[in-house]
Amino acid sequence: MSDCLFCKIVAGEIPSSKVYEDKLCYAFYDIAPQAPTHFLVVPKAHIPSVAGIDEDNGAVVGHIFTVIASLTRELGLESYRVVSNIGEQAGQSVNHLHFHVLGGRDMTWPPG
Numbered sequence: 001m002s003d004c005l006f007c008k009i010v011a012g013e014i015p016s017s018k019v020y021e022d023k024l025c026y027a028f029y030d031i032a033p034q035a036p037t038h039f040l041v042v043p044k045a046h047i048p049s050v051a052g053i054d055e056d057n058g059a060v061v062g063h064i065f066t067v068i069a070s071l072t073r074e075l076g077l078e079s080y081r082v083v084s085n086i087g088e089q090a091g092q093s094v095n096h097l098h099f100h101v102l103g104g105r106d107m108t109w110p111p112g
C-alpha cells in the first residue's frame with residue numbers, strides 16, 4: 001500500500017533497524033522502545049490489523065509466531081510479551097498488522 005509506513009519500511013524506502021527478514025515477514029526494532037528489547041514483526045503483505053486476517057491471508061500469522069519464537073531464543077529472551085493493538089481505542093497507530101515483542105523488564109497485568 002503506497003501510503004503505509006510499514007509497507008515503506010518493508011520496501012526499504014524508509015530506514016529501519018532490521019532484526020530479521022524472509023520472504024513473508026520483516027522484523028525491526030521499534031523507534032520508541034517500551035522495554036529493553038522491543039521489536040516489531042510485520043507481514044510483508046499489507047494487512048491492516050488482526051481484524052483483517054482471514055482464511056486467505058492468515059497463514060502468515062503462524063509463520064510470524066515461529067519467527068518470534070526463534071528470534072527470542074537467539075536474543076536470549078526467556079520471558080517476553082507479544083502484543084498487537086487493533087483499532088484506535090486499543091492504541092493502534094500504524095494500520096499495518098504488526099506484533100510488538102517486548103522483553104527485558106518486569107511487566108504488569110492487566111496492561112493499561
Ligand code: AMP
Nearest residue numbers: 016029030031032085091092093094095
Ligand atoms: P501501534 O501503536 O501498536 O500501532 O505500534 C506502532 C509502533 O510503531 C509504535 O510502537 C511506534 O513506536 C512504532 N514506529 C513508528 N514509526 C516507526 C519507525 N519508523 N520505525 C520503527 N518503529 C516505528
